[in-house]
Amino acid sequence: MDYINIAGLKKPCAQLMMGTDYYKPELLDTVGDILDAYMALGGNAVDSAYIYGGGKSEETIGLWMESRKNRKEVLVLTKGAHHNAQGPRVNKQAIDEELAISLQRLRTDYVDLYALHRDDPNVPVGPIIEALNEHIEAGRIHAIGVSNWTHGRIQEANDYAAAHGLVGFTFSSPNLSLAKPNEPFWAGCVSADSDACAWHKEKQLPLLSWSSQARGFFTGLFTPEVRDNADLVRVFYSDDNWERYRRAESLGKEMGVSTIQIALAYVLNQPFPTCALIGPKNVAELNSCHDATRIRLTEEQLSWLDLSAALKAI
Template structure:
Protein backbone atom coordinates (compact mmCIF):
# COMPACT_ATOMS: atom_id res chain seq x y z
CA UNK A 1 0.00 0.00 0.00
CA UNK A 2 1.20 3.48 -0.83
CA UNK A 3 0.36 6.58 1.17
CA UNK A 4 0.23 10.29 0.48
CA UNK A 5 -0.03 13.41 2.62
CA UNK A 6 -3.00 15.61 1.78
CA UNK A 7 -1.70 19.08 0.95
CA UNK A 8 -1.43 21.56 3.83
CA UNK A 9 -2.37 18.90 6.40
CA UNK A 10 -0.69 16.28 8.55
CA UNK A 11 -3.01 13.57 7.21
CA UNK A 12 -0.99 10.68 5.75
CA UNK A 13 -3.65 8.58 4.06
CA UNK A 14 -3.70 5.32 2.13
CA UNK A 15 -4.02 5.57 -1.63
CA UNK A 16 -7.41 3.85 -1.33
CA UNK A 17 -10.23 5.35 0.74
CA UNK A 18 -12.85 2.84 1.83
CA UNK A 19 -16.37 3.98 1.00
CA UNK A 20 -19.02 3.00 3.53
CA UNK A 21 -22.26 4.23 1.96
CA UNK A 22 -23.72 0.69 2.03
CA UNK A 23 -23.04 0.04 5.72
CA UNK A 24 -26.19 -0.82 7.61
CA UNK A 25 -28.24 -0.84 4.40
CA UNK A 26 -26.90 -3.20 1.73
CA UNK A 27 -24.10 -4.51 3.95
CA UNK A 28 -24.95 -6.01 7.33
CA UNK A 29 -23.17 -4.64 10.39
CA UNK A 30 -21.16 -7.81 11.03
CA UNK A 31 -19.88 -7.90 7.45
CA UNK A 32 -19.07 -4.17 7.59
CA UNK A 33 -16.97 -4.68 10.72
CA UNK A 34 -15.12 -7.57 9.09
CA UNK A 35 -14.46 -5.43 6.03
CA UNK A 36 -13.07 -2.59 8.14
CA UNK A 37 -10.71 -5.00 9.91
CA UNK A 38 -9.61 -6.51 6.61
CA UNK A 39 -9.06 -3.07 5.07
CA UNK A 40 -6.74 -2.11 7.93
CA UNK A 41 -4.94 -5.46 7.75
CA UNK A 42 -4.21 -4.80 4.06
CA UNK A 43 -2.66 -1.42 4.84
CA UNK A 44 -5.64 0.90 4.42
CA UNK A 45 -6.19 3.66 6.97
CA UNK A 46 -8.68 6.07 5.34
CA UNK A 47 -12.48 5.69 5.38
CA UNK A 48 -15.26 7.93 4.10
CA UNK A 49 -18.83 8.23 5.30
CA UNK A 50 -21.54 10.89 5.64
CA UNK A 51 -24.17 11.83 8.19
CA UNK A 52 -26.92 11.19 5.65
CA UNK A 53 -25.77 7.72 4.56
CA UNK A 54 -28.55 5.23 5.15
CA UNK A 55 -31.26 7.79 5.79
CA UNK A 56 -33.08 6.70 2.63
CA UNK A 57 -34.24 3.55 4.46
CA UNK A 58 -36.47 3.34 7.57
CA UNK A 59 -35.06 2.93 11.06
CA UNK A 60 -31.87 4.29 12.58
CA UNK A 61 -30.65 7.57 11.12
CA UNK A 62 -27.01 7.98 10.05
CA UNK A 63 -26.72 4.20 9.71
CA UNK A 64 -23.22 4.18 8.23
CA UNK A 65 -21.81 6.42 10.95
CA UNK A 66 -23.47 4.35 13.68
CA UNK A 67 -22.13 1.07 12.25
CA UNK A 68 -18.63 2.55 12.15
CA UNK A 69 -19.01 4.00 15.65
CA UNK A 70 -20.02 0.68 17.17
CA UNK A 71 -17.10 -1.01 15.42
CA UNK A 72 -14.72 1.63 16.74
CA UNK A 73 -15.97 1.03 20.27
CA UNK A 74 -15.59 -2.75 19.95
CA UNK A 75 -12.23 -2.71 18.21
CA UNK A 76 -10.53 0.16 20.02
CA UNK A 77 -8.81 1.07 16.74
CA UNK A 78 -9.68 4.77 16.52
CA UNK A 79 -5.98 5.64 16.46
CA UNK A 80 -5.41 3.40 13.41
CA UNK A 81 -7.90 5.09 11.17
CA UNK A 82 -8.45 8.46 9.47
CA UNK A 83 -12.15 9.28 9.28
CA UNK A 84 -13.75 11.51 6.67
CA UNK A 85 -17.42 12.35 7.07
CA UNK A 86 -19.78 14.90 5.56
CA UNK A 87 -22.64 17.05 6.84
CA UNK A 88 -25.25 19.60 5.73
CA UNK A 89 -26.91 17.38 3.14
CA UNK A 90 -30.60 18.10 2.56
CA UNK A 91 -32.96 15.91 4.58
CA UNK A 92 -34.25 12.89 2.65
CA UNK A 93 -37.82 14.06 3.16
CA UNK A 94 -37.03 17.49 1.68
CA UNK A 95 -34.14 17.09 -0.75
CA UNK A 96 -34.82 20.42 -2.46
CA UNK A 97 -34.33 22.40 0.75
CA UNK A 98 -30.67 23.38 1.40
CA UNK A 99 -29.22 22.83 4.87
CA UNK A 100 -25.84 24.54 4.45
CA UNK A 101 -25.84 27.00 7.34
CA UNK A 102 -23.65 27.62 10.38
CA UNK A 103 -26.39 26.14 12.58
CA UNK A 104 -26.63 22.95 10.49
CA UNK A 105 -22.84 22.55 10.50
CA UNK A 106 -22.77 22.50 14.30
CA UNK A 107 -25.86 20.28 14.56
CA UNK A 108 -24.69 17.68 12.04
CA UNK A 109 -21.12 17.63 13.31
CA UNK A 110 -22.20 17.02 16.90
CA UNK A 111 -24.55 14.24 15.78
CA UNK A 112 -21.78 12.69 13.66
CA UNK A 113 -19.37 12.69 16.59
CA UNK A 114 -21.99 11.00 18.74
CA UNK A 115 -22.78 8.38 16.08
CA UNK A 116 -19.11 7.68 15.36
CA UNK A 117 -18.36 7.54 19.10
CA UNK A 118 -15.31 9.73 18.69
CA UNK A 119 -14.21 13.10 20.00
CA UNK A 120 -13.03 14.38 16.62
CA UNK A 121 -13.28 13.86 12.87
CA UNK A 122 -10.04 13.95 10.90
CA UNK A 123 -11.53 15.48 7.74
CA UNK A 124 -14.98 17.08 7.71
CA UNK A 125 -16.77 18.01 4.48
CA UNK A 126 -19.71 20.19 3.67
CA UNK A 127 -21.71 17.68 1.62
CA UNK A 128 -23.42 20.32 -0.51
CA UNK A 129 -23.35 24.10 -0.98
CA UNK A 130 -25.88 26.93 -0.78
CA UNK A 131 -24.69 29.90 -2.81
CA UNK A 132 -27.04 32.22 -0.92
CA UNK A 133 -25.00 31.74 2.27
CA UNK A 134 -21.79 33.82 2.43
CA UNK A 135 -18.66 31.69 2.29
CA UNK A 136 -17.16 33.62 5.20
CA UNK A 137 -19.96 32.46 7.53
CA UNK A 138 -19.41 28.81 6.64
CA UNK A 139 -15.62 28.97 6.92
CA UNK A 140 -15.88 30.86 10.20
CA UNK A 141 -18.06 28.12 11.70
CA UNK A 142 -15.83 25.33 10.44
CA UNK A 143 -12.75 27.10 11.77
CA UNK A 144 -14.39 27.51 15.17
CA UNK A 145 -15.12 23.77 15.28
CA UNK A 146 -11.52 23.06 14.29
CA UNK A 147 -10.22 25.25 17.10
CA UNK A 148 -12.49 23.45 19.54
CA UNK A 149 -10.89 20.16 18.49
CA UNK A 150 -14.00 18.63 16.95
CA UNK A 151 -12.41 18.44 13.49
CA UNK A 152 -8.79 18.44 12.43
CA UNK A 153 -9.27 19.67 8.85
CA UNK A 154 -12.20 20.49 6.62
CA UNK A 155 -13.12 20.42 2.96
CA UNK A 156 -16.00 20.74 0.52
CA UNK A 157 -17.96 18.30 -1.60
CA UNK A 158 -20.00 19.21 -4.67
CA UNK A 159 -18.94 22.85 -4.71
CA UNK A 160 -18.59 24.62 -8.03
CA UNK A 161 -15.18 25.90 -9.03
CA UNK A 162 -16.28 29.53 -8.66
CA UNK A 163 -17.40 28.98 -5.06
CA UNK A 164 -14.29 26.95 -4.29
CA UNK A 165 -11.99 29.74 -5.48
CA UNK A 166 -14.10 32.25 -3.57
CA UNK A 167 -13.57 30.16 -0.43
CA UNK A 168 -9.82 30.05 -1.07
CA UNK A 169 -9.68 33.83 -1.32
CA UNK A 170 -11.77 34.24 1.82
CA UNK A 171 -9.57 31.84 3.80
CA UNK A 172 -6.42 33.62 2.66
CA UNK A 173 -7.84 37.00 3.70
CA UNK A 174 -8.75 35.60 7.13
CA UNK A 175 -5.45 33.79 7.59
CA UNK A 176 -7.07 30.39 8.12
CA UNK A 177 -6.45 27.03 6.39
CA UNK A 178 -9.81 26.91 4.61
CA UNK A 179 -10.77 23.91 2.51
CA UNK A 180 -7.86 21.46 2.25
CA UNK A 181 -9.66 18.94 0.03
CA UNK A 182 -12.33 18.85 -2.65
CA UNK A 183 -14.56 15.81 -3.01
CA UNK A 184 -16.28 15.42 -6.39
CA UNK A 185 -17.53 12.89 -8.93
CA UNK A 186 -14.62 11.61 -10.98
CA UNK A 187 -13.49 8.41 -12.66
CA UNK A 188 -11.35 7.19 -15.52
CA UNK A 189 -14.56 6.81 -17.49
CA UNK A 190 -15.83 10.08 -18.96
CA UNK A 191 -19.22 11.05 -17.51
CA UNK A 192 -22.13 12.51 -19.47
CA UNK A 193 -23.33 15.49 -17.44
CA UNK A 194 -26.86 15.14 -18.79
CA UNK A 195 -26.92 11.51 -17.62
CA UNK A 196 -26.48 12.40 -13.93
CA UNK A 197 -29.97 12.87 -12.46
CA UNK A 198 -28.84 14.76 -9.33
CA UNK A 199 -27.91 18.22 -10.57
CA UNK A 200 -26.35 19.14 -7.22
CA UNK A 201 -23.46 16.74 -7.88
CA UNK A 202 -20.29 18.37 -9.20
CA UNK A 203 -18.12 16.55 -11.75
CA UNK A 204 -14.42 16.90 -12.48
CA UNK A 205 -13.91 18.93 -15.65
CA UNK A 206 -10.97 20.53 -17.41
CA UNK A 207 -11.12 23.85 -15.56
CA UNK A 208 -11.35 22.12 -12.18
CA UNK A 209 -8.52 19.74 -13.06
CA UNK A 210 -6.35 22.70 -14.06
CA UNK A 211 -7.24 24.43 -10.77
CA UNK A 212 -6.12 21.40 -8.77
CA UNK A 213 -2.95 21.09 -10.80
CA UNK A 214 -2.16 24.78 -10.29
CA UNK A 215 -2.92 24.91 -6.57
CA UNK A 216 -1.98 21.37 -5.59
CA UNK A 217 -5.19 21.09 -3.57
CA UNK A 218 -6.06 17.50 -2.74
CA UNK A 219 -9.05 15.78 -4.31
CA UNK A 220 -11.17 12.79 -3.39
CA UNK A 221 -13.06 11.03 -6.18
CA UNK A 222 -16.44 9.42 -5.55
CA UNK A 223 -18.09 7.03 -8.02
CA UNK A 224 -14.46 6.38 -8.86
CA UNK A 225 -15.16 3.05 -10.58
CA UNK A 226 -17.97 4.48 -12.74
CA UNK A 227 -20.19 1.69 -11.37
CA UNK A 228 -17.99 -0.82 -13.17
CA UNK A 229 -18.81 0.51 -16.63
CA UNK A 230 -15.37 0.05 -18.21
CA UNK A 231 -14.84 -3.39 -16.63
CA UNK A 232 -18.25 -4.58 -17.80
CA UNK A 233 -17.55 -3.36 -21.33
CA UNK A 234 -14.18 -5.12 -21.43
CA UNK A 235 -15.81 -8.34 -20.19
CA UNK A 236 -18.60 -8.02 -22.75
CA UNK A 237 -21.35 -7.83 -20.12
CA UNK A 238 -24.73 -6.24 -20.75
CA UNK A 239 -24.87 -2.56 -19.82
CA UNK A 240 -28.04 -1.32 -18.16
CA UNK A 241 -29.93 1.72 -19.46
CA UNK A 242 -28.81 4.10 -16.67
CA UNK A 243 -25.13 3.24 -17.19
CA UNK A 244 -25.51 3.79 -20.92
CA UNK A 245 -27.03 7.22 -20.35
CA UNK A 246 -24.20 8.19 -18.01
CA UNK A 247 -21.20 6.71 -19.78
CA UNK A 248 -21.85 5.96 -23.46
CA UNK A 249 -19.77 8.49 -25.40
CA UNK A 250 -16.89 8.69 -27.86
CA UNK A 251 -14.34 9.45 -25.14
CA UNK A 252 -15.06 6.15 -23.43
CA UNK A 253 -14.89 4.29 -26.73
CA UNK A 254 -11.39 5.71 -27.19
CA UNK A 255 -10.45 4.81 -23.62
CA UNK A 256 -11.69 1.24 -24.13
CA UNK A 257 -9.65 0.84 -27.31
CA UNK A 258 -6.58 2.11 -25.46
CA UNK A 259 -7.15 -0.23 -22.51
CA UNK A 260 -7.49 -3.22 -24.84
CA UNK A 261 -4.22 -2.28 -26.54
CA UNK A 262 -2.34 -2.12 -23.23
CA UNK A 263 -3.98 -5.21 -21.74
CA UNK A 264 -3.73 -4.06 -18.12
CA UNK A 265 -6.33 -5.04 -15.47
CA UNK A 266 -9.09 -2.49 -15.97
CA UNK A 267 -10.43 -2.24 -12.42
CA UNK A 268 -6.98 -1.75 -10.94
CA UNK A 269 -5.94 0.67 -13.67
CA UNK A 270 -9.10 2.75 -13.19
CA UNK A 271 -8.11 3.44 -9.58
CA UNK A 272 -4.38 3.72 -10.22
CA UNK A 273 -5.06 6.39 -12.85
CA UNK A 274 -6.71 8.58 -10.21
CA UNK A 275 -3.97 7.89 -7.65
CA UNK A 276 -1.24 8.98 -10.05
CA UNK A 277 -2.49 12.50 -10.74
CA UNK A 278 -0.28 15.60 -10.61
CA UNK A 279 -1.89 16.55 -7.27
CA UNK A 280 -2.87 14.40 -4.26
CA UNK A 281 -5.91 12.38 -5.29
CA UNK A 282 -7.59 9.55 -3.41
CA UNK A 283 -10.39 7.48 -4.96
CA UNK A 284 -13.24 6.46 -2.66
CA UNK A 285 -14.13 2.86 -3.36
CA UNK A 286 -17.03 0.72 -2.15
CA UNK A 287 -16.37 -3.03 -2.12
CA UNK A 288 -19.04 -5.72 -1.98
CA UNK A 289 -16.75 -8.75 -1.77
CA UNK A 290 -13.34 -9.78 -0.47
CA UNK A 291 -12.19 -10.28 -4.07
CA UNK A 292 -13.10 -6.69 -4.95
CA UNK A 293 -11.32 -5.42 -1.84
CA UNK A 294 -8.15 -7.32 -2.71
CA UNK A 295 -8.30 -6.01 -6.27
CA UNK A 296 -8.78 -2.45 -5.12
CA UNK A 297 -5.91 -2.60 -2.67
CA UNK A 298 -3.59 -3.98 -5.35
CA UNK A 299 -4.26 -0.91 -7.46
CA UNK A 300 -2.25 1.19 -5.00
CA UNK A 301 0.93 -0.65 -5.99
CA UNK A 302 0.25 -0.63 -9.72
CA UNK A 303 2.65 1.24 -11.98
CA UNK A 304 0.92 3.16 -14.76
CA UNK A 305 3.24 3.87 -17.71
CA UNK A 306 3.70 7.61 -18.31
CA UNK A 307 2.82 7.13 -21.96
CA UNK A 308 -0.54 5.62 -21.00
CA UNK A 309 -1.28 8.41 -18.49
CA UNK A 310 -0.58 11.02 -21.15
CA UNK A 311 -2.77 9.25 -23.70
CA UNK A 312 -5.65 9.01 -21.22
CA UNK A 313 -5.36 12.68 -20.28
CA UNK A 314 -5.48 13.66 -23.94
CA UNK A 315 -8.68 11.67 -24.42
CA UNK A 316 -10.21 13.17 -21.28
CA UNK A 317 -9.18 16.66 -22.50
CA UNK A 318 -7.45 17.76 -19.30
CA UNK A 319 -5.54 20.69 -20.67
CA UNK A 320 -5.42 18.91 -24.03
CA UNK A 321 -3.02 16.46 -22.41
CA UNK A 322 -0.47 19.13 -21.55
CA UNK A 323 0.77 18.73 -17.96
Protein backbone atom coordinates in the same frame (compact mmCIF):
# COMPACT_ATOMS: atom_id res chain seq x y z
CA MET B 1 -0.44 1.13 0.36
CA ASP B 2 0.52 4.61 -0.77
CA TYR B 3 -0.43 7.74 1.15
CA ILE B 4 -0.94 11.46 0.65
CA ASN B 5 -0.65 14.36 3.05
CA ILE B 6 -3.70 16.51 3.81
CA ALA B 7 -3.14 19.69 5.79
CA GLY B 8 -4.72 19.43 9.23
CA LEU B 9 -4.32 15.69 9.61
CA LYS B 10 -1.90 14.24 12.10
CA LYS B 11 -0.80 11.44 9.77
CA PRO B 12 -0.82 10.64 6.05
CA CYS B 13 -4.03 9.39 4.46
CA ALA B 14 -4.17 6.14 2.48
CA GLN B 15 -4.82 6.63 -1.23
CA LEU B 16 -7.55 4.02 -1.07
CA MET B 17 -10.41 5.23 1.12
CA MET B 18 -13.22 2.91 2.12
CA GLY B 19 -16.62 4.08 0.98
CA THR B 20 -19.36 3.02 3.40
CA ASP B 21 -22.62 4.29 1.94
CA TYR B 22 -24.21 0.82 2.10
CA TYR B 23 -23.09 0.02 5.65
CA LYS B 24 -25.64 -0.73 8.38
CA PRO B 25 -25.30 -2.33 11.81
CA GLU B 26 -26.84 -5.65 10.74
CA LEU B 27 -23.97 -6.00 8.25
CA LEU B 28 -21.32 -5.33 10.88
CA ASP B 29 -19.84 -8.84 10.78
CA THR B 30 -19.43 -8.72 7.00
CA VAL B 31 -18.23 -5.15 6.59
CA GLY B 32 -16.13 -5.45 9.75
CA ASP B 33 -14.15 -8.27 8.11
CA ILE B 34 -13.63 -6.12 5.00
CA LEU B 35 -12.53 -3.15 7.10
CA ASP B 36 -10.16 -5.37 9.09
CA ALA B 37 -8.63 -6.64 5.85
CA TYR B 38 -8.34 -3.07 4.58
CA MET B 39 -6.48 -2.00 7.72
CA ALA B 40 -4.20 -5.02 7.45
CA LEU B 41 -3.20 -3.83 3.96
CA GLY B 42 -2.19 -0.47 5.40
CA GLY B 43 -5.46 1.36 4.82
CA ASN B 44 -6.53 3.92 7.40
CA ALA B 45 -9.38 6.08 6.03
CA VAL B 46 -13.16 5.60 5.89
CA ASP B 47 -15.67 7.85 4.14
CA SER B 48 -19.21 8.40 5.35
CA ALA B 49 -21.89 11.10 5.52
CA TYR B 50 -24.72 12.28 7.73
CA ILE B 51 -27.29 11.13 5.17
CA TYR B 52 -25.82 7.72 4.27
CA GLY B 53 -28.39 5.10 5.14
CA GLY B 54 -30.23 7.58 7.30
CA GLY B 55 -27.26 7.54 9.67
CA LYS B 56 -26.70 3.78 9.58
CA SER B 57 -23.31 4.14 7.89
CA GLU B 58 -21.91 6.37 10.63
CA GLU B 59 -23.42 4.11 13.30
CA THR B 60 -21.75 1.06 11.80
CA ILE B 61 -18.35 2.74 11.64
CA GLY B 62 -18.74 3.80 15.26
CA LEU B 63 -19.59 0.27 16.35
CA TRP B 64 -16.65 -1.15 14.40
CA MET B 65 -14.13 1.33 15.83
CA GLU B 66 -15.47 0.75 19.35
CA SER B 67 -15.26 -3.04 19.02
CA ARG B 68 -11.73 -2.90 17.58
CA LYS B 69 -10.59 -0.07 19.90
CA ASN B 70 -8.83 1.50 16.93
CA ARG B 71 -10.21 5.05 16.81
CA LYS B 72 -6.73 6.61 16.85
CA GLU B 73 -5.64 4.49 13.90
CA VAL B 74 -8.59 5.45 11.68
CA LEU B 75 -9.02 8.66 9.70
CA VAL B 76 -12.75 9.34 9.59
CA LEU B 77 -14.21 11.48 6.83
CA THR B 78 -17.85 12.41 7.16
CA LYS B 79 -19.97 14.96 5.34
CA GLY B 80 -22.89 17.19 6.24
CA ALA B 81 -25.10 20.11 5.20
CA HIS B 82 -26.67 18.18 2.32
CA HIS B 83 -29.90 19.63 0.99
CA ASN B 84 -33.21 18.12 2.11
CA ALA B 85 -36.79 18.28 0.84
CA GLN B 86 -36.95 21.95 1.81
CA GLY B 87 -33.85 22.87 -0.21
CA PRO B 88 -30.18 23.75 0.39
CA ARG B 89 -28.84 23.66 3.94
CA VAL B 90 -25.30 25.03 3.68
CA ASN B 91 -25.44 27.15 6.81
CA LYS B 92 -24.09 27.29 10.35
CA GLN B 93 -27.19 25.80 11.96
CA ALA B 94 -27.16 22.71 9.73
CA ILE B 95 -23.41 22.23 10.16
CA ASP B 96 -23.61 22.52 13.94
CA GLU B 97 -26.63 20.23 14.33
CA GLU B 98 -25.50 17.53 11.93
CA LEU B 99 -21.90 17.41 13.14
CA ALA B 100 -23.11 16.89 16.72
CA ILE B 101 -25.31 13.98 15.61
CA SER B 102 -22.55 12.51 13.43
CA LEU B 103 -20.14 12.50 16.37
CA GLN B 104 -22.70 10.66 18.50
CA ARG B 105 -23.26 8.05 15.83
CA LEU B 106 -19.53 7.62 15.27
CA ARG B 107 -18.95 7.30 19.04
CA THR B 108 -16.15 9.81 18.95
CA ASP B 109 -15.54 13.44 19.88
CA TYR B 110 -13.83 14.47 16.63
CA VAL B 111 -13.69 13.70 12.94
CA ASP B 112 -10.41 13.85 11.09
CA LEU B 113 -11.94 15.20 7.88
CA TYR B 114 -15.24 17.02 7.52
CA ALA B 115 -16.71 18.00 4.17
CA LEU B 116 -19.73 19.99 3.12
CA HIS B 117 -21.70 17.47 1.07
CA ARG B 118 -23.18 20.01 -1.36
CA ASP B 119 -22.81 23.68 -2.18
CA ASP B 120 -25.29 26.52 -2.21
CA PRO B 121 -23.74 29.22 -4.42
CA ASN B 122 -26.24 31.72 -3.01
CA VAL B 123 -24.53 31.56 0.39
CA PRO B 124 -21.40 33.74 0.83
CA VAL B 125 -18.25 31.74 1.59
CA GLY B 126 -17.28 33.85 4.62
CA PRO B 127 -19.88 32.64 7.13
CA ILE B 128 -19.32 29.04 6.02
CA ILE B 129 -15.57 29.22 6.62
CA GLU B 130 -16.13 30.96 9.95
CA ALA B 131 -18.62 28.31 11.12
CA LEU B 132 -16.26 25.47 10.24
CA ASN B 133 -13.32 27.19 11.92
CA GLU B 134 -15.25 27.27 15.20
CA HIS B 135 -15.29 23.47 15.14
CA ILE B 136 -11.60 23.29 14.24
CA GLU B 137 -10.76 25.53 17.20
CA ALA B 138 -12.92 23.34 19.47
CA GLY B 139 -11.10 20.20 18.29
CA ARG B 140 -14.18 18.61 16.76
CA ILE B 141 -12.72 18.74 13.22
CA HIS B 142 -9.09 18.45 12.15
CA ALA B 143 -9.35 19.23 8.41
CA ILE B 144 -12.15 20.80 6.40
CA GLY B 145 -13.05 20.28 2.78
CA VAL B 146 -15.92 20.07 0.35
CA SER B 147 -17.69 17.56 -1.82
CA ASN B 148 -19.28 18.68 -5.09
CA TRP B 149 -18.03 22.26 -5.07
CA THR B 150 -16.51 23.88 -8.14
CA HIS B 151 -12.86 24.79 -7.92
CA GLY B 152 -13.82 28.43 -8.36
CA ARG B 153 -15.90 28.38 -5.18
CA ILE B 154 -13.12 26.56 -3.31
CA GLN B 155 -10.64 29.23 -4.38
CA GLU B 156 -13.03 31.97 -3.28
CA ALA B 157 -13.42 30.34 0.14
CA ASN B 158 -9.69 29.83 0.58
CA ASP B 159 -8.99 33.43 -0.42
CA TYR B 160 -11.43 34.52 2.27
CA ALA B 161 -9.76 32.25 4.84
CA ALA B 162 -6.30 33.57 3.98
CA ALA B 163 -7.47 37.19 4.20
CA HIS B 164 -9.02 36.64 7.64
CA GLY B 165 -6.42 34.40 9.27
CA LEU B 166 -8.64 31.33 9.15
CA VAL B 167 -8.16 27.73 8.05
CA GLY B 168 -9.32 27.08 4.51
CA PHE B 169 -10.36 23.95 2.69
CA THR B 170 -7.52 21.46 2.42
CA PHE B 171 -9.22 18.83 0.26
CA SER B 172 -12.00 18.48 -2.29
CA SER B 173 -14.13 15.44 -3.11
CA PRO B 174 -15.71 15.62 -6.56
CA ASN B 175 -16.09 12.74 -8.97
CA LEU B 176 -12.99 11.92 -11.00
CA SER B 177 -12.81 8.84 -13.17
CA LEU B 178 -11.49 7.68 -16.50
CA ALA B 179 -15.08 7.60 -17.79
CA LYS B 180 -16.34 11.16 -18.17
CA PRO B 181 -19.99 11.77 -17.22
CA ASN B 182 -22.50 13.00 -19.77
CA GLU B 183 -24.41 14.64 -16.92
CA PRO B 184 -24.29 14.55 -13.10
CA PHE B 185 -25.20 11.22 -11.55
CA TRP B 186 -27.25 13.12 -8.96
CA ALA B 187 -28.44 16.71 -9.30
CA GLY B 188 -25.89 19.11 -7.87
CA CYS B 189 -22.95 16.74 -8.13
CA VAL B 190 -19.64 17.94 -9.54
CA SER B 191 -17.10 16.04 -11.63
CA ALA B 192 -13.56 17.28 -12.09
CA ASP B 193 -13.15 18.42 -15.69
CA SER B 194 -9.89 19.42 -17.38
CA ASP B 195 -10.01 22.93 -15.92
CA ALA B 196 -10.57 21.59 -12.40
CA CYS B 197 -7.73 19.10 -12.79
CA ALA B 198 -5.42 21.88 -14.03
CA TRP B 199 -6.36 23.90 -10.94
CA HIS B 200 -5.67 20.95 -8.63
CA LYS B 201 -2.31 20.46 -10.33
CA GLU B 202 -1.44 24.13 -9.84
CA LYS B 203 -2.58 24.25 -6.21
CA GLN B 204 -1.64 20.63 -5.35
CA LEU B 205 -4.87 20.44 -3.39
CA PRO B 206 -5.76 16.81 -2.62
CA LEU B 207 -8.72 15.38 -4.52
CA LEU B 208 -10.69 12.51 -2.98
CA SER B 209 -12.67 10.98 -5.81
CA TRP B 210 -16.08 9.41 -5.36
CA SER B 211 -17.25 6.93 -8.02
CA SER B 212 -13.58 6.63 -8.88
CA GLN B 213 -14.29 3.47 -10.88
CA ALA B 214 -17.31 4.96 -12.68
CA ARG B 215 -19.77 2.78 -10.79
CA GLY B 216 -18.56 -0.43 -12.43
CA PHE B 217 -18.37 0.84 -16.01
CA PHE B 218 -14.97 -0.86 -16.47
CA THR B 219 -15.84 -4.21 -14.88
CA GLY B 220 -16.65 -5.93 -18.18
CA LEU B 221 -20.28 -6.40 -17.16
CA PHE B 222 -21.43 -3.67 -19.53
CA THR B 223 -21.24 -3.19 -23.29
CA PRO B 224 -22.81 -0.65 -25.64
CA GLU B 225 -25.58 -3.20 -26.24
CA VAL B 226 -26.27 -3.93 -22.56
CA ARG B 227 -28.53 -1.10 -21.48
CA ASP B 228 -30.41 -2.47 -18.47
CA ASN B 229 -28.76 -0.07 -16.01
CA ALA B 230 -30.54 3.17 -16.87
CA ASP B 231 -28.38 5.39 -14.66
CA LEU B 232 -25.12 4.02 -16.04
CA VAL B 233 -26.41 4.44 -19.60
CA ARG B 234 -27.51 7.99 -18.85
CA VAL B 235 -24.29 9.08 -17.20
CA PHE B 236 -21.45 7.09 -18.77
CA TYR B 237 -22.55 5.58 -22.08
CA SER B 238 -20.90 7.54 -24.89
CA ASP B 239 -18.66 6.82 -27.86
CA ASP B 240 -15.73 8.53 -26.14
CA ASN B 241 -16.13 6.48 -22.96
CA TRP B 242 -16.30 3.22 -24.90
CA GLU B 243 -13.06 4.27 -26.60
CA ARG B 244 -11.55 4.95 -23.17
CA TYR B 245 -12.74 1.49 -22.14
CA ARG B 246 -11.03 -0.08 -25.17
CA ARG B 247 -7.81 1.76 -24.44
CA ALA B 248 -7.87 0.75 -20.76
CA GLU B 249 -8.51 -2.84 -21.80
CA SER B 250 -5.63 -2.76 -24.29
CA LEU B 251 -3.19 -1.20 -21.82
CA GLY B 252 -4.30 -3.64 -19.12
CA LYS B 253 -3.52 -6.62 -21.34
CA GLU B 254 -0.13 -5.10 -22.10
CA MET B 255 0.63 -4.62 -18.39
CA GLY B 256 -0.93 -7.88 -17.21
CA VAL B 257 -3.69 -6.24 -15.16
CA SER B 258 -7.46 -5.86 -15.51
CA THR B 259 -9.33 -3.06 -17.24
CA ILE B 260 -10.87 -1.80 -14.03
CA GLN B 261 -7.46 -1.75 -12.35
CA ILE B 262 -6.21 0.53 -15.12
CA ALA B 263 -9.24 2.76 -14.54
CA LEU B 264 -8.46 2.97 -10.82
CA ALA B 265 -4.76 3.58 -11.52
CA TYR B 266 -5.80 6.49 -13.75
CA VAL B 267 -7.23 8.25 -10.68
CA LEU B 268 -4.28 7.40 -8.44
CA ASN B 269 -1.59 8.57 -10.88
CA GLN B 270 -2.73 12.14 -11.45
CA PRO B 271 -0.13 14.96 -11.21
CA PHE B 272 -1.67 16.11 -7.93
CA PRO B 273 -2.48 14.26 -4.68
CA THR B 274 -5.46 11.94 -5.07
CA CYS B 275 -7.38 9.34 -3.13
CA ALA B 276 -9.95 6.97 -4.59
CA LEU B 277 -13.09 6.14 -2.64
CA ILE B 278 -13.82 2.46 -3.18
CA GLY B 279 -16.74 0.29 -2.08
CA PRO B 280 -15.64 -3.35 -2.17
CA LYS B 281 -18.34 -5.84 -1.21
CA ASN B 282 -15.80 -8.54 -0.32
CA VAL B 283 -12.10 -9.05 0.35
CA ALA B 284 -11.40 -10.21 -3.23
CA GLU B 285 -12.65 -6.87 -4.60
CA LEU B 286 -10.59 -5.06 -1.96
CA ASN B 287 -7.45 -6.96 -2.98
CA SER B 288 -8.06 -6.11 -6.64
CA CYS B 289 -8.19 -2.42 -5.73
CA HIS B 290 -5.05 -2.74 -3.63
CA ASP B 291 -3.19 -4.40 -6.49
CA ALA B 292 -4.10 -1.42 -8.68
CA THR B 293 -2.20 0.91 -6.34
CA ARG B 294 1.03 -0.68 -7.58
CA ILE B 295 0.38 0.34 -11.19
CA ARG B 296 2.41 3.31 -12.35
CA LEU B 297 1.16 5.26 -15.35
CA THR B 298 3.12 7.93 -17.18
CA GLU B 299 1.71 11.34 -18.11
CA GLU B 300 1.66 10.16 -21.72
CA GLN B 301 -0.36 7.07 -20.80
CA LEU B 302 -2.82 9.15 -18.78
CA SER B 303 -3.35 11.51 -21.70
CA TRP B 304 -3.78 8.62 -24.11
CA LEU B 305 -6.30 6.88 -21.87
CA ASP B 306 -8.54 9.92 -21.48
CA LEU B 307 -8.32 10.86 -25.18
CA SER B 308 -6.46 14.10 -24.61
CA ALA B 309 -3.60 12.71 -26.69
CA ALA B 310 -3.82 11.10 -30.08
CA LEU B 311 -4.08 7.33 -30.36
CA LYS B 312 -0.57 5.95 -30.67
CA ALA B 313 1.63 3.17 -29.49
CA ILE B 314 2.84 3.66 -25.93
